[in-house]
Amino acid sequence: MGFFDKLFKKEDKKEKKAAEKEAAAAAPVAASADETIGLPAADLGELLPGAPPGGKFKLAIYWAAACGGCDVSLLDTNERVLTIGDMADIVMWPIAADGKEKDIEAMEDGAILVSIISGAVRNSENEHMVKLLRQKSKVVVCYGTCACFGGSPALANLVPGEGKEILEYVYQKTPTTANFQADYHADAPVVPQTSFQAPEGELTLPVFYDTVKTLDQVIDVDYYVPGCPPLQESISYLLKAVVDFAYNGVPLPPKGTEIGVTTKTMCEECPRKKENLRIEHIYEPHEIDVKPDVCLMDQGILCLGPATVGGCGARCTKVGQPCRGCYGPTSDVQEHGASVFTAIASMFPIREDDGIIGEDEIVKIMSEVKDPLGYFYAFTLGKSLIKKAVVEGGQ
Amino acid sequence: MAGPIIWDDKQKVTGNKVTVDPITRLEGHGKIEIFLDDKGDVANAYWQVPEVRGFERFCIGRKVTELNQITARLCGVCPGAHHLASTKAIDGCYNTKPTETAFLLRDTFYNAHFVHSHIAHFYALAAPDFVCGPAAPAAERNVLGVVARVGLELGSAVLKTRAEAQKVQAIIGGKPTHPVMGVPGGVTTAITKEQQKEIIGYAENMVEFAKTSYQVFNDVVLANKEYMDIVLNPDLYYNETYHMGLVNDKGQFEIHDGKVRVVNPKGDEHDLYDTFDYLDHIGEAVEPWSYEKFPYLRKPGYKGLVPGENSGMYRASPLSRLNVAKEMPTPLAQEKFLEYKGILKDVGVTGPCQHTLVTHWARIIELLCCAEKCLKDAECPDLTNSDIKQKDIQAGGRGVGCVEAPRGTLTHDYTCDENGIVTACNLVVGTTNNNGPICMDVAKVAKALIHNYEVSPGLLNMVEMAFRAYDPCNSCATHSLPGQMPLTAVIRNSDGSVYDTVTRN
Numbered sequence: 001m002g003f004f005d006k007l008f009k010k011e012d013k014k015e016k017k018a019a020e021k022e023a024a025a026a027a028p029v030a031a032s033a034d035e036t037i038g039l040p041a042a043d044l045g046e047l048l049p050g051a052p053p054g055g056k057f058k059l060a061i062y063w064a065a066a067c068g069g070c071d072v073s074l075l076d077t078n079e080r081v082l083t084i085g086d087m088a089d090i091v092m093w094p095i096a097a098d099g100k101e102k103d104i105e106a107m108e109d110g111a112i113l114v115s116i117i118s119g120a121v122r123n124s125e126n127e128h129m130v131k132l133l134r135q136k137s138k139v140v141v142c143y144g145t146c147a148c149f150g151g152s153p154a155l156a157n158l159v160p161g162e163g164k165e166i167l168e169y170v171y172q173k174t175p176t177t178a179n180f181q182a183d184y185h186a187d188a189p190v191v192p193q194t195s196f197q198a199p200e201g202e203l204t205l206p207v208f209y210d211t212v213k214t215l216d217q218v219i220d221v222d223y224y225v226p227g228c229p230p231l232q233e234s235i236s237y238l239l240k241a242v243v244d245f246a247y248n249g250v251p252l253p254p255k256g257t258e259i260g261v262t263t264k265t266m267c268e269e270c271p272r273k274k275e276n277l278r279i280e281h282i283y284e285p286h287e288i289d290v291k292p293d294v295c296l297m298d299q300g301i302l303c304l305g306p307a308t309v310g311g312c313g314a315r316c317t318k319v320g321q322p323c324r325g326c327y328g329p330t331s332d333v334q335e336h337g338a339s340v341f342t343a344i345a346s347m348f349p350i351r352e353d354d355g356i357i358g359e360d361e362i363v364k365i366m367s368e369v370k371d372p373l374g375y376f377y378a379f380t381l382g383k384s385l386i387k388k389a390v391v392e393g394g395q
Numbered sequence: 396m397a398g399p400i401i402w403d404d405k406q407k408v409t410g411n412k413v414t415v416d417p418i419t420r421l422e423g424h425g426k427i428e429i430f431l432d433d434k435g436d437v438a439n440a441y442w443q444v445p446e447v448r449g450f451e452r453f454c455i456g457r458k459v460t461e462l463n464q465i466t467a468r469l470c471g472v473c474p475g476a477h478h479l480a481s482t483k484a485i486d487g488c489y490n491t492k493p494t495e496t497a498f499l500l501r502d503t504f505y506n507a508h509f510v511h512s513h514i515a516h517f518y519a520l521a522a523p524d525f526v527c528g529p530a531a532p533a534a535e536r537n538v539l540g541v542v543a544r545v546g547l548e549l550g551s552a553v554l555k556t557r558a559e560a561q562k563v564q565a566i567i568g569g570k571p572t573h574p575v576m577g578v579p580g581g582v583t584t585a586i587t588k589e590q591q592k593e594i595i596g597y598a599e600n601m602v603e604f605a606k607t608s609y610q611v612f613n614d615v616v617l618a619n620k621e622y623m624d625i626v627l628n629p630d631l632y633y634n635e636t637y638h639m640g641l642v643n644d645k646g647q648f649e650i651h652d653g654k655v656r657v658v659n660p661k662g663d664e665h666d667l668y669d670t671f672d673y674l675d676h677i678g679e680a681v682e683p684w685s686y687e688k689f690p691y692l693r694k695p696g697y698k699g700l701v702p703g704e705n706s707g708m709y710r711a712s713p714l715s716r717l718n719v720a721k722e723m724p725t726p727l728a729q730e731k732f733l734e735y736k737g738i739l740k741d742v743g744v745t746g747p748c749q750h751t752l753v754t755h756w757a758r759i760i761e762l763l764c765c766a767e768k769c770l771k772d773a774e775c776p777d778l779t780n781s782d783i784k785q786k787d788i789q790a791g792g793r794g795v796g797c798v799e800a801p802r803g804t805l806t807h808d809y810t811c812d813e814n815g816i817v818t819a820c821n822l823v824v825g826t827t828n829n830n831g832p833i834c835m836d837v838a839k840v841a842k843a844l845i846h847n848y849e850v851s852p853g854l855l856n857m858v859e860m861a862f863r864a865y866d867p868c869n870s871c872a873t874h875s876l877p878g879q880m881p882l883t884a885v886i887r888n889s890d891g892s893v894y895d896t897v898t899r900n
Contacts, residue, residue: 065446066471067468067470067471067472068470068472069468069470069472069474069572069573070471073471073572075515076558076571076572122446123445125445151468152465153449153450155453155454155465156449156452156453158453158456159453159455166449166452167447169451169455170447170451170452171688174451174679174820174821174822175819176674176678176688176821177680179693180678180681181681183678183693183696184680184697190680190681190682190683191681192681192682192684192685192686193683196683198430198439198441200438200439201411201412201428203428203443203684205445205684205685205686228468229572229573231570284578285578286460286579286580286581286583286788290584292584315565315569315570315575316569316570318569319567319568319569319575319583319584320576321569321575321583326573370814371456371457371458371461371816374457374458374461375461378461378464378465
């Protein structure tokens with residue numbers, strides 16, 4: 001059955017929904033047969049359809065402070081990506097098309113149906129563009145971990161001295177630049193300026209901010225698709241929601257919905273067997289022979305799986321790396337790192353009947369975790385209440 | 396097949412500043428500012444990168460073993476390169492090297508990464524300029540336009556081969572974007588015989604596809620005299636600089652593990668050094684108008700963005716790697732390498748090739764070489780061995796990890812204490828090496844093509860082609876999709892107000 005048959009048989013909708021529910025319920029079993037546990041991809045049919053009945057809608061895809069991996073994840077939809085152009089006019093997509101700021105500015109408010117924005121807000125240009133897109137868009141999707149939680153770049157929020165210190169280090173203290181400054185500008189180092197008068201005219205650069213912000217700290221957003229980058233299964237649910245809305249009038253999900261995640265933790269998708277052993281030592285993956293089938297936490301490897309929402313298909317734990325939590329916390333948790341900490345604390349042998357070790361021993365074990373903030377908040381520091389570094393011991 | 400459209404009608408503009416600001420990405424974003432003089436000729440042009448995220452600073456204080464995951468987020472287009480360079484630097488911080496099997500797995504992964512990256516660049520980005528023509532309507536200048544002209548069969552082969560190269564990376568690295576397999580002294584997981592078989596199948600396809608790609612390039616570009624006149628015109632895409640790239644102990648092309656070789660504009664060996672000693676050889680200049688740094692050779696030194704033997708400007712790109720390599724390590728690539736050198740010699744290139752657009756040709760030869768290497772690695776019986784990581788290693792010290800990223804020599808340099816906490820971090824990134832030469836090429840092409848206030852969309856695209864040849868992260872995967880790709884030049888009065896715009900539709 002082709003995509004159109006599925007979409008335009010409205011009378012079948014109830015049946016379809018029931019069938020979907022069944023499929024979803026059956027999925028883990030069916031999936032485990034071909035070794036993919038976790039979120040099954042949404043059924044989009046063979047390809048995305050041609051133009052919607054009401055004509056093409058406007059779509060914007062934008063990156064703020066991002067690495068481009070989110071855009072590559074959209075390109076990794078392979079042949080599907082080629083048909084997005086049939087469904088929508090891409091009014092902006094810097095990695096793939098060239099709509100520009102002034103084209104967006106000229107539009108009526110709300111003219112864009114969906115803006116998919118990746119990346120955190122790191123500088124004045126990011127802020128300006130996301131505010132503009134918010135104004136012109138009916139729906140804003142907060143796409144990828146940086147936009148949702150700050151991502152790796154939000155680790156910069158741990159730097160004491162903030163923007164000034166970061167720029168100083170990057171342009172004056174790294175050894176390659178230090179040599180340059182010493183060799184040529186020993187008296188007054190040359191650094192990037194937000195406004196510079198070149199002989200031919202003025203050149204400007206955006207203002208670098210002190211703090212990395214998540215998208216929803218700067219603009220109102222409608223949906224979240226976490227992941228670094230979101231995996232194809234997650235993307236399929238976003239595409240399905242948009243396609244169902246545009247072609248079939250199916251209402252969009254409630255505002256604030258996290259799309260492409262499960263209702264459980266990453267552990268539920270992980271094929272490793274959990275025996276809930278107690279941690280007595282903490283190891284890194286290179287320090288031990290990691291057993292292929294056993295829970296990494298049971299082997300003493302700190303894994304953020306118990307506090308991280310499912311949806312990724314446990315790609316990292318399958319190859320022997322612990323989860324770093326790129327999909328973010330489960331729905332009711334804001335402090336991802338604190339949530340991990342609680343999960344780990346519960347694994348220490350401190351029950352009365354354990355009687356193995358005392359508090360000193362726990363401190364000793366936990367002190368094996370170097371840089372706990374950086375580890376437990378590897379991806380979610382932008383969302384954390386820990387906005388400024390706690391300067392301790394010199395970092 | 397309709398012929399490519401190379402030239403279009405010019406349009407007169409007024410004002411003294413042309414801003415080309417659809418340029419996208421290197422750690423984000425980019426723009427070109429072209430300043431006109433009183434006659435309407437180009438006074439100067441600037442390639443600006445308006446973003447920085449400060450990885451070098453916030454990596455300090457982190458656990459060194461986390462850095463190959465953190466720094467992969469420098470670039471989602473070439474995360475494999477960062478992950479590997481970072482893992483090598485971590486090896487150094489642990490004073491270890493990968494086991495033989497781990498090296499082989501990393502190498503298989505990395506050659507597949509190159510294949511994926513080079514396919515994306517050539518077909519999505521470069522081919523539209525050549526197959527459809529630099530002045531073809533923007534709506535056609537994309538991968539669909541390419542497919543329309545060369546055939547749907549090739550189009551689906553492009554998608555399939557790129558996807559399979561991504562799968563090879565996923566098998567070894569967990570995920571193709573932001574892989575996770577690297578640990579000090581090894582990789583996290585061994586692969587099975589079944590997985591090896593799967594990889595071999597994909598790699599065989601890659602080799603076949605790379606051969607086809609060379610033929611496509613030959614038919615479209617090499618066989619088109621009008622293109623070759625542009626490619627080889629010394630007044631356009633041509634700058635005399637030094638060239639840098641890794642070579643193996645035989646002086647052959649290498650991307651994963653070797654020494655850095657630098658040749659001067661005449662083609663003589665200027666330097667051959669161990670990657671650990673890079674600080675003695677290169678520095679990074681800072682200019683007040685860009686967040687991106689400008690690497691240079693400390694000998695002869697930083698003289699600004701100027702060409703020549705007395706200027707420290709160097710390039711590190713596919714063109715450079717074929718300029719520094721004495722030969723290719725695989726048979727098919729070597730055959731094409733000799734053909735390439737022969738043709739260049741026939742048109743008078745005796746030293747290193749300085750014609751920027753030849754970079755595309757070099758990239759296709761690399762594609763072939765990496766596909767062959769990926770297959771050779773994959774067929775190695777040792778690939779499925781279980782000695783995937785070193786035992787009993789201890790953190791503490793400095794490590795320098797250097798690989799050839801698809802876009803140039805990539806260096807990660809970390810120091811950590813005995814707890815594995817990072818105390819210093821320096822990164823010299825692939826595209827960054829070429830920052831100065833890109834500026835120089837952009838300015839040169841703008842000066843050559845724009846006169847008397849006359850600008851056309853096609854001309855502006857030819858200015859863009861100067862940077863596109865380098866495949867700066869700004870552009871990888873760029874311009875690949877259906878939909879509109881207009882380019883707008885904003886013409887400003889001297890007070891900065893917008894006077895007029897020229898739009899390429």
